[in-house]
Amino acid sequence: MSVNHLEFDEDGLIPAIIQDIETNEVLMMAYMNQESLENTIKSGRTCFWSRSRDELWWKGETSGNIQEVEEIKYDCDGDTLLLKVKQTGGACHTGHKSCFYRGIERDYDTEKEFDPEEVYNNL
Amino acid sequence: MSVNHLEFDEDGLIPAIIQDIETNEVLMMAYMNQESLENTIKSGRTCFWSRSRDELWWKGETSGNIQEVEEIKYDCDGDTLLLKVKQTGGACHTGHKSCFYRGIERDYDTEKEFDPEEVYNNL
Numbered sequence: 707m708s709v710n711h712l713e714f715d716e717d718g719l720i721p722a723i724i725q726d727i728e729t730n731e732v733l734m735m736a737y738m739n740q741e742s743l744e745n746t747i748k749s750g751r752t753c754f755w756s757r758s759r760d761e762l763w764w765k766g767e768t769s770g771n772i773q774e775v776e777e778i779k780y781d782c783d784g785d786t787l788l789l790k791v792k793q794t795g796g797a798c799h800t801g802h803k804s805c806f807y808r809g810i811e812r813d814y815d816t817e818k819e820f821d822p823e824e825v826y827n828n829l
Numbered sequence: 830m831s832v833n834h835l836e837f838d839e840d841g842l843i844p845a846i847i848q849d850i851e852t853n854e855v856l857m858m859a860y861m862n863q864e865s866l867e868n869t870i871k872s873g874r875t876c877f878w879s880r881s882r883d884e885l886w887w888k889g890e891t892s893g894n895i896q897e898v899e900e901i902k903y904d905c906d907g908d909t910l911l912l913k914v915k916q917t918g919g920a921c922h923t924g925h926k927s928c929f930y931r932g933i934e935r936d937y938d939t940e941k942e943f944d945p946e947e948v949y950n951n952l
Contacts, residue, residue, distance in 0.1 A: 730853035781928035
């Protein structure tokens with residue numbers, strides 16, 4: 707296995723973006739250390755490092771919502787991974803397919819054309 | 830603008846995955862701080878925080894390869910962003926469309942069925 711080009715951070719971790727191979731939807735992002743990456747490569751299923759529990763985290767071990775790995779890429783400076791997977795069930799612990807189920811609304815800062823209170827209350 | 834749900838790390842940064850809105854290809858990942866995120870929301874173009882140069886980084890400022898933001902999502906625990914963009918040119922400084930242009934080959938650890946040197950050299 708060739709992981710020579712990878713840069714793990716000062717905690718020994720590398721972020722891993724998980725993408726659905728069928729729909730190309732981005733499902734989640736989690737972190738891997740050397741051991742979880744090796745587990746992932748050898749088993750063909752995603753294994754992460756849980757920063758909150760401080761332990762190896764075999765994705766789907768409890769929920770059954772495993773991810774079968776079809777492809778592992780790394781970026782130009784080798785400090786981020788991109789894995790394409792076949793997702794069983796949903797990736798998110800909330801039950802959603804993707805962890806990215808909420809969006810930021812843009813504030814366009816447009817001025818109002820009139821003051822509705824003034825217009826409608828004075829009728 | 831609603832960024833109340835976001836968790837910036839101890840360096841004040843949040844990872845931002847950039848995805849092409851037309852092809853759904855993951856183009857790159859970079860980091861934003863509060864200011865660069867606000868710049869991004871207000872301008873509709875991506876602005877990151879360069880960890881290597883320690884400064885605001887308007888994507889495409891030098892190369893012209895800007896990213897027009899169509900959608901900003903955040904994940905279930907609010908510590909990762911996903912931006913869908915219209916990418917002008919390529920996202921990667923190497924000239925590639927995506928920074929993820931290299932892959933890790935899986936080592937299937939299969940035993941050889943025969944030793945080719947022995948077989949072919951003894952003919």
